[in-house]
Structure formats: C-alpha cells, structure tokens
Amino acid sequence: MSPRVTRRALIAAAGAAALAPATTFAAPARAAVPGTPLAPIAALPPGAPARHLFSQAEQRFARYLATLPGIVNDIDTGTNPDTYGHLAGGWSRTPAGPTNARVQEHVFTMSWYLANPRAWNPYHRDPALLARLDAALFHYLRLQHADGSFPEYSGTEHGLAPTGFGIGYLARTLENLRRADVLPETRGRVGTALRRAVGWLLDRDNPIWDVPVEWSNQVCAGLAGTAITLQLLPDSAMRAAFTERMAYFARYAQSPAGFFYDPTGSDINYNFEVMLPELAELYLRSGNADAVRMARLFAEWFGHQMLREPDGSGWLTYYAVSARTASAAYDETIGDEDRQTLGSAFIPVVPDLAAFYTSREDKAAARAAWAAEPGPAPALPKGDTSPRIVAHATYPERLPSRAAKQAAVARLPYLRSTDFAEVRDDELTGQQYLYVRRPGYYLGAFFGPRPTTTVKAGPGFLWHPAAGTLVHAQQTTTGAWGTATGGVPDAASTLTAEYLHGTARWTGARITPGGTPVVVRYRTTTGVATTLTLDRTGLTRAVRAPGAATEQVPLVLLPTDTVTFADGTPVGYDTNAGATATGLVLRRGATTLTVSWGTPLAATVGTSSRTYLRDGRRRVHVLRVPHGGSLDVRYAVS
Structure with a gap:
C-alpha cells in the first residue's frame, strides 16, 4: 500500500462500505425456528477453491472457503430448542458444548461469505447459508446473560473472553447483515445484544477493571468491538464511557516496562499475536491516541525481547518470561497462517514495529509460491480454524518494505x-x-x-x-x-x-x-x-x-x-x-x-x-x- 493511505481510508475500506445496503435477495426473512428443517449448503465444485482466482491480499480467504461447508453444515438444526443453532463439531473452541458462546464466533465467518461477492465465492447470497447463519445467531444470542455477558466454560459463567471477543464478532456480523440487507429482525436482536454486552464491558464496577487490568487481550478485544459498535449504533453515552475506559486501560493494562498484562506478566504470543492486532483494530476504527501510545511503548519493550539471528532466518524470543505460552521463535517470512499481521497497521505511526513483520516483498514471494502449488486450496482441519483470520483479513495490510524493515531492525536497542x-x-x-x-x-x-x-x-x-x-x-x-x-x-x-x-x-x-x-x-x-x-x-x-x-x-x-x-x-x-x-x-x-x-x-x-x-x-x-x-x-x- 502507498504510504499516503490514511487511517480514514483504511476504515473506509474495511468498515464503511459494509454499512451500505446491497440489493435484497430471495431468502427466508426468519429462519431460526427450532424444528424447522434447514437444507445444507452445497459442497464446492470440483477443483475449488482454485488458487489462481484469489488476489494475493485475499489468499487468506481460500482455505476458509474450502472449510465453510463443513462449518455451516455442522450447525444443529434439530428439534431441541436448547441446541438448535449450536455450531457442533469442535470447529474452533473447546469445550465444544452448546453453552460455550465462543463456539458460535464463526457466525462472522459465515456472514462474510454471505455478504461479500467475489468471483471465487459461490456462497454469496446463498439462501441455505443465510438460514443456517440465522439459526447460529439464534443460539448465540440466547446464551447471553441478563447483565450482557456470555458464558464459555459453563452455562452460568459470566466470562470476559466470550464477551470481549463476542462483541467484536457480533458487531462485524451486523455489518455484513446490513451490507446484504437481510434478516432485519435478527439485526435488531444483535444490536440489542451488543448494547447489553458493551454495557457490561464498560461498567467501572466490573472486576475486569481491577488494577492491574489482567487478560489485556480480552479486554482490548471488547474495546475494539465497542469501537465497531459505535460506528454501527452511535450513542453519546457509550462513546463517553468508551473514551474514559480506554484511557484507564492504557494506564493499567500495560506495564511501565512496556508489556501488556496477561494475566499479570508478559507473554510473547498473546502480546504480539492477539493484543497488538486487537489494539490496531481499535485504532483503525476509532483513531484513539491512547492506542498509539501503547503501541509505541510496546515496540520499545519488544525490541529488547526479540533476538535477531544474524543470518536473517528470523528471531528467537526471550520466551522464558512468557507467562502463558511458548512462542520461542518467529521465522523471517511467515505465511498467511499468521495472526499478527493486523498489528502492522501501527507501522506508519510506530515505525519501529516494522522490524517484526514479514516484508511486503517476502510476503508477495510466499503468496506467489502458494498460488503456483498444484490443486485447490485445502480445507482446514477441525480445531484449527479461527474467525480472527478472516476478520483481520478484511483490513488492508500495512506490511513494511524490505528496506523499512531492515532500517527498523538496525534501530533495535541492542543493535543501536x-x-x-x-x-x-x-x-x-x-x-x-x-x-x-x-x-x-x-x-x-x-x-x-x-x-x-x-x-x-x-x-x-x-x-x-x-x-x-x-x-x-x-x-x-x-x-x-x-x-x-x-x-x-x-x-x-x-x-x-x-x-x-x-x-x-x-x-x-x-x-x-x-x-x-x-x-x-x-x-x-x-x-x-x-x-x-x-x-x-x-x-x-x-x-x-x-x-x-x-x-x-x-x-x-x-x-x-x-x-x-x-x-x-x-x-x-x-x-x-x-x-x-x-x-x-x-x-x-x-x-x-x-x-x-x-x-x-x-x-x-x-x-x-x-x-x-x-x-x-x-x-x-x-x-x-x-x-x-x-x-x-x-x-x-x-
């Protein structure tokens, strides 16, 4: 992308277009009624997804397209009202039971393929997909507690992760439903659920705001989802509460040392691959200045943690201080399985972050090699899918040039x-x-x-x-x-x-x-x-x-x-x-x-x-x- 591309342009590309309604198409206005038989969506034709049809920037959608029929057709459409619409089969999260709201986050994945026309997307405007998406939303929303929170590990849990991430996935799903101009009743229910969930998240008395703010990535996901919600459902009181909580978050969710608390220490994986991309989405959607300051402090911290291999093969990390995960190394070129690319949106305002991302040239070469592989893009195995990949792929990339990356590497504290x-x-x-x-x-x-x-x-x-x-x-x-x-x-x-x-x-x-x-x-x-x-x-x-x-x-x-x-x-x-x-x-x-x-x-x-x-x-x-x-x-x- 040109350096002249602004945050406003990024927002326009990723979100504003989704608010414009498209022509409606023949489909049930209300499908989510337990006991209503729903047809499966059709399998992809032989040879699909054909790799050559995907632009480099959209190759990340290919394997999820190949996986989509398996996800959608595992939705429970039986007569039991407690499980109707449950995305069974263990596609994303565990436990995979019907009281785990996180299992339903693939409603966003379904809604994206429903609403976005592409030459390679046979499920655009697909009535069977629409009906099953509505069923999945029916189940998702019925899991919400009266206080606005969602459960994960048990039906009675009022969980931060399912609520924080859920706000973002429901908001993005609402964008896609508006774009397709379908399911007006369901859209209203999603809007109501979003207001309640955001109210729970922004409540000052919620223990999630205890000092220090633990599980920073989960809180940030909720704040990023709130920023999207404010674009869809403008509300002055919600905006004021968001601005106040964001300032609080910047003060107490990040250590003075530079890392993001997760839970009360550093974690290479969650800081770089989850928290920073969520913070980037928050910034792209809101322009919040606190997000930039947090990214700048993190870049300084991360420059001490990442150990550059002189042969250019990649990085080893100071992962012995990671509190949760074991991400001990990162290759110089990371394929489209990565979860961190959206964090590169900060590079225009925090240039030092360029050191840690795959360069545009190397990414282009990797994608050209992928396109040249024989056969269609393969489906992903169960348990190895995440709606985050699709959600973040909807934003234009800001990966650095090879020269910009090398300049940022030279500025690492221990090389400078x-x-x-x-x-x-x-x-x-x-x-x-x-x-x-x-x-x-x-x-x-x-x-x-x-x-x-x-x-x-x-x-x-x-x-x-x-x-x-x-x-x-x-x-x-x-x-x-x-x-x-x-x-x-x-x-x-x-x-x-x-x-x-x-x-x-x-x-x-x-x-x-x-x-x-x-x-x-x-x-x-x-x-x-x-x-x-x-x-x-x-x-x-x-x-x-x-x-x-x-x-x-x-x-x-x-x-x-x-x-x-x-x-x-x-x-x-x-x-x-x-x-x-x-x-x-x-x-x-x-x-x-x-x-x-x-x-x-x-x-x-x-x-x-x-x-x-x-x-x-x-x-x-x-x-x-x-x-x-x-x-x-x-x-x-x-």
Missing part, C-alpha cells in the same frame, strides 16, 4: 548501542527485567515475583552480534539456565536481586557501563546465592549453594558448530556426550564461546527435541555440571 544496561521495572507487581549489552554480547534476566510458574527467573539468554543466540533459557525445569538443587533450578523460585555498577548501588536506570562491570546479586529462599558479573568481554556466575548442586546451561547449537570439552572430547550435534573437564568450547564461524569452571568435573551435554525456526537447525543441548555447592562459571565470548 553496544554498551548499555537497564532494569525495566514494574512497580505494580515487583517484576524486574534486566538487559545488559556489552561489546561482545547481549544478556537478559528476570527477577522478582514470577507472574506464573511457567516463567523462569534469572538469566534468560546470551546473544552475540555475529553468532546469534548461544544460550536460550527454556520454560522447563530441565532446560532453565541456572543452578539446580534437588532437581529444582533456582529459576523456578522467586529471585530477589540487588544491582551494582562496580561496587556502587545501582537503581536500574539506563547507564553506559564502560569499563566498570554490572553486578547482580540474587538469592532464593532456600539459600542458593548467585553473583552475576557482566564485564566487557564476558560474564561470570559465582554460585554458593547449601549442598550439592548442578549448573545447567541450555546451549543453542547448529549442525555446523564445533563443540568440545576442554580435555578435547568432542560434542556432536544432536548427540549426548560427557567428560571430566574444566570447561567447554563452542565455535561458530569466527565466534568462540568458552564456558570455564576451573576445576575438573564430570560434565555432560544432552540433546533435546527442541528446535527453532522453519529449518529446525538450531537445537537446544543442555550442558550440566554437577558440583559440591560452590562454583564459579565464566562465559567468555571472542
């Missing part, structure tokens, strides 16, 4: 500077995120209360500008980077830290360390004390435990690496090895990482099934060094 240290502090939770860049390496670490047991504390990664990621902490106890006693690593504990610049206390404010080392002293409640010293050429972990312990180091190895113990014993790629040695040497190209512990100890390296990126070449191997309880380990990079 070769000597800094800072602690990004979260005063609400006590979490502390340490980032130290020295001329030869970059290290991140976490201290303070862990938001969930998934998070692993202490050092999380060691990266080199030419070699890439050398040490990468896992979310498992056996793959954490630290000191294990009794089989439990210190990383699975609350680590209380103090920070020094040399011998002087350091507040954590950003500094240029220069020739003076950064020192972090931290300990567990069980008496394992560690002094981490980060100087210009390497780092030292000095560990003092009350008894026998094991140092474990999750190394990331490539098949082309040369790895040997200090006594000369080789360590093969994807193999196990052991030696009584004083250290280990890893050579990657012109870079050497030397891990030394000074005294001969029986050390091992064990391979794992954990690999990164599409090529699977980067594999985690865990170095383990048992010792009596006192050990100094030096990591020198040259």
Whole structure:
C-alpha cells in the first residue's frame, strides 16, 4: 500500500462500505425456528477453491472457503430448542458444548461469505447459508446473560473472553447483515445484544477493571468491538464511557516496562499475536491516541525481547518470561497462517514495529509460491480454524518494505548501542527485567515475583552480534539456565536481586557501563546465592549453594558448530556426550564461546527435541555440571 493511505481510508475500506445496503435477495426473512428443517449448503465444485482466482491480499480467504461447508453444515438444526443453532463439531473452541458462546464466533465467518461477492465465492447470497447463519445467531444470542455477558466454560459463567471477543464478532456480523440487507429482525436482536454486552464491558464496577487490568487481550478485544459498535449504533453515552475506559486501560493494562498484562506478566504470543492486532483494530476504527501510545511503548519493550539471528532466518524470543505460552521463535517470512499481521497497521505511526513483520516483498514471494502449488486450496482441519483470520483479513495490510524493515531492525536497542544496561521495572507487581549489552554480547534476566510458574527467573539468554543466540533459557525445569538443587533450578523460585555498577548501588536506570562491570546479586529462599558479573568481554556466575548442586546451561547449537570439552572430547550435534573437564568450547564461524569452571568435573551435554525456526537447525543441548555447592562459571565470548 502507498504510504499516503490514511487511517480514514483504511476504515473506509474495511468498515464503511459494509454499512451500505446491497440489493435484497430471495431468502427466508426468519429462519431460526427450532424444528424447522434447514437444507445444507452445497459442497464446492470440483477443483475449488482454485488458487489462481484469489488476489494475493485475499489468499487468506481460500482455505476458509474450502472449510465453510463443513462449518455451516455442522450447525444443529434439530428439534431441541436448547441446541438448535449450536455450531457442533469442535470447529474452533473447546469445550465444544452448546453453552460455550465462543463456539458460535464463526457466525462472522459465515456472514462474510454471505455478504461479500467475489468471483471465487459461490456462497454469496446463498439462501441455505443465510438460514443456517440465522439459526447460529439464534443460539448465540440466547446464551447471553441478563447483565450482557456470555458464558464459555459453563452455562452460568459470566466470562470476559466470550464477551470481549463476542462483541467484536457480533458487531462485524451486523455489518455484513446490513451490507446484504437481510434478516432485519435478527439485526435488531444483535444490536440489542451488543448494547447489553458493551454495557457490561464498560461498567467501572466490573472486576475486569481491577488494577492491574489482567487478560489485556480480552479486554482490548471488547474495546475494539465497542469501537465497531459505535460506528454501527452511535450513542453519546457509550462513546463517553468508551473514551474514559480506554484511557484507564492504557494506564493499567500495560506495564511501565512496556508489556501488556496477561494475566499479570508478559507473554510473547498473546502480546504480539492477539493484543497488538486487537489494539490496531481499535485504532483503525476509532483513531484513539491512547492506542498509539501503547503501541509505541510496546515496540520499545519488544525490541529488547526479540533476538535477531544474524543470518536473517528470523528471531528467537526471550520466551522464558512468557507467562502463558511458548512462542520461542518467529521465522523471517511467515505465511498467511499468521495472526499478527493486523498489528502492522501501527507501522506508519510506530515505525519501529516494522522490524517484526514479514516484508511486503517476502510476503508477495510466499503468496506467489502458494498460488503456483498444484490443486485447490485445502480445507482446514477441525480445531484449527479461527474467525480472527478472516476478520483481520478484511483490513488492508500495512506490511513494511524490505528496506523499512531492515532500517527498523538496525534501530533495535541492542543493535543501536553496544554498551548499555537497564532494569525495566514494574512497580505494580515487583517484576524486574534486566538487559545488559556489552561489546561482545547481549544478556537478559528476570527477577522478582514470577507472574506464573511457567516463567523462569534469572538469566534468560546470551546473544552475540555475529553468532546469534548461544544460550536460550527454556520454560522447563530441565532446560532453565541456572543452578539446580534437588532437581529444582533456582529459576523456578522467586529471585530477589540487588544491582551494582562496580561496587556502587545501582537503581536500574539506563547507564553506559564502560569499563566498570554490572553486578547482580540474587538469592532464593532456600539459600542458593548467585553473583552475576557482566564485564566487557564476558560474564561470570559465582554460585554458593547449601549442598550439592548442578549448573545447567541450555546451549543453542547448529549442525555446523564445533563443540568440545576442554580435555578435547568432542560434542556432536544432536548427540549426548560427557567428560571430566574444566570447561567447554563452542565455535561458530569466527565466534568462540568458552564456558570455564576451573576445576575438573564430570560434565555432560544432552540433546533435546527442541528446535527453532522453519529449518529446525538450531537445537537446544543442555550442558550440566554437577558440583559440591560452590562454583564459579565464566562465559567468555571472542
């Protein structure tokens, strides 16, 4: 897209056109009556969906078109009023039972194909699709509680996720019904349900607004849906409440460190792939300035978390601090299965975000290759569909050019500077995120209360500008980077830290360390004390435990690496090895990482099934060094 395309133009393309009614077509005005037999929609003709019919920007619709008959024809149209209209079959969410409102979110997917004419869309204006969509909406709306909320895991639950996401899907569905000018009675019921759901979401006394605002992605989805609702159902009181809650959300749903709370910590996946796209939709629909400020702070945070592989293959992430999921890597080029593309709408106002998205040129090449594959676009398997893909595909893309992406990569904090240290502090939770860049390496670490047991504390990664990621902490106890006693690593504990610049206390404010080392002293409640010293050429972990312990180091190895113990014993790629040695040497190209512990100890390296990126070449191997309880380990990079 041209850089001149404005947010107003994006809104017009994505939403305003949907408000203009089209010519009505012959179809039942009211189909959703339990006991009324409904015909299935027809199967696609042989050879459909034909790949060559889809423009590159709309290829994401192809597999959902192939899947649509399976989704629509699984709708219950029997005589039981409690299940009539239920989208059975487990297409999207679990549990798949009839009291889970999230199961019904594919009403948007159905409504899009109903309302939007394309040469490749045989279901535009399809009466059978319309009747089954109306049945699905009948069931969806009957699940709403009197207070406006929807259930998910039980019929009596007043859930944030089903209500927050539901507002968006119902609002987008209403857009499509208006565009097709069908089901006026149902449209009225959807409008009523939206007003009630938005009222529940924006209620200041709703516990979802407790500080900090947890599950930020779910609240943001509701706010984005509210922005769409305000376009469809203008209401001055609703708009005032939306503006006030959005300001509150910006203040309390995002950590001062930059991440979005999910639930009370960071999560790479939910922050980048769910929350940021929802925030982008909110911005596109409302122009809210708070959304831009949130995206800008997040970009700064994310630039510390994403570890660029120098060969351009993609990114490893500091996922050991992710509170919920295990998104440990992102390929340089991501196909149309991605969930994050809509977040690129912020790039014109937050250019640093361009670093993390597939470039326009690479996306175009991937799509050209997809179009050239033989055979029709295949259907998606049950359980592997999401209406978010279709919903977000309705917006024009703002992916960066390759040059803009490379410029943004060059602005990453650890590439822009070769000597800094800072602690990004979260005063609400006590979490502390340490980032130290020295001329030869970059290290991140976490201290303070862990938001969930998934998070692993202490050092999380060691990266080199030419070699890439050398040490990468896992979310498992056996793959954490630290000191294990009794089989439990210190990383699975609350680590209380103090920070020094040399011998002087350091507040954590950003500094240029220069020739003076950064020192972090931290300990567990069980008496394992560690002094981490980060100087210009390497780092030292000095560990003092009350008894026998094991140092474990999750190394990331490539098949082309040369790895040997200090006594000369080789360590093969994807193999196990052991030696009584004083250290280990890893050579990657012109870079050497030397891990030394000074005294001969029986050390091992064990391979794992954990690999990164599409090529699977980067594999985690865990170095383990048992010792009596006192050990100094030096990591020198040259």
